[in-house]
Amino acid sequence: MFRYQVLIEYVGTNFRGWQVQTKGKTIQGLIQDRISKLLKEKIILLGAGRLDKGVHALEQSAHFECKKKIFNLNKFHKSLNYFLNKEMITIIKIKKKNKDFHARFSAKMRIYKYIIINRLGGPVIDKNRVWHVTNKLDFKMMKKASKKLVGVNDFSTFRASSCRAKSPIKTMKSVKIKSKNDKIEIEFRSQSFLQQQVRSMVGCLKYVGEKKWTLKKFIFVMNSKKRILCAPPAPPEGLYLTRVIY
Secondary structure, three states: EEEEEEEEEOOOOOOOOOOOOOOOOOOOHHHHHHHHHHHHHOOOOOEEOOOOOOOOHHHEEEEEEOOOOOOHHHHHHHHHHHHHHHOOEEEEEEEEEEOOOOOOOOOEEEEEEEEEEOOOOOOOOOOOOOEEEEEOHHHHHHHHHHHOOOOEEEOHHHHOOOOOOOEEEEEEEEEEEEEEEEEEEEEEEEEEOOOHHHHHHHHHHHHHHHHOOOOHHHHHHHHHOOHOOOOOOOOHHHHEEEEEEE
């Protein structure tokens, strides 16, 4: 068997998420179907993360195994993108890997980015690619609150009820937040995340920015480990998987 890694960029708006489901179009399903047809064998594509419906990727990582070696990777790459590009998906790179590589379990760091457009007028160019927030956000307070997320913490507050992770304890390596004009970008780095963790954290940071919560309330909610106290999660359209580091 031969193993290959694929790096994928896509717009998640018209998909039911990454993972194959019984109904609806998914990224994983579409790509592995195309690879299977090109290689004339059944292929299973395994991704580094299960992105929700509407979430985008700048560089999702996945791998697959096949019986025959792909001798002309450039031709295979072009053929794959010929079918995928019209679906707002592109394969950035295809790399030959050894048997020890696993897109999910070999990952040392996952980087997510969340984008907020903070102004009265709705986005046109970035429609379905950002979270449009009309209430003026206090960027400095959001930055202070974001620092409280860094380190080893029990993130139960930010965990979806359907999350299957064995433990809610995660190590957040960094949270960087920057603002330019009307755009706020928040970057999260961790080896792994709980289901809906990023969107839930952003939802809570928005509450701080709107001054619905004080910094003290944000810390209290975070430490409570109670999902019921969490602010509504930010919508999926502002979330991007930026990169997976191995």
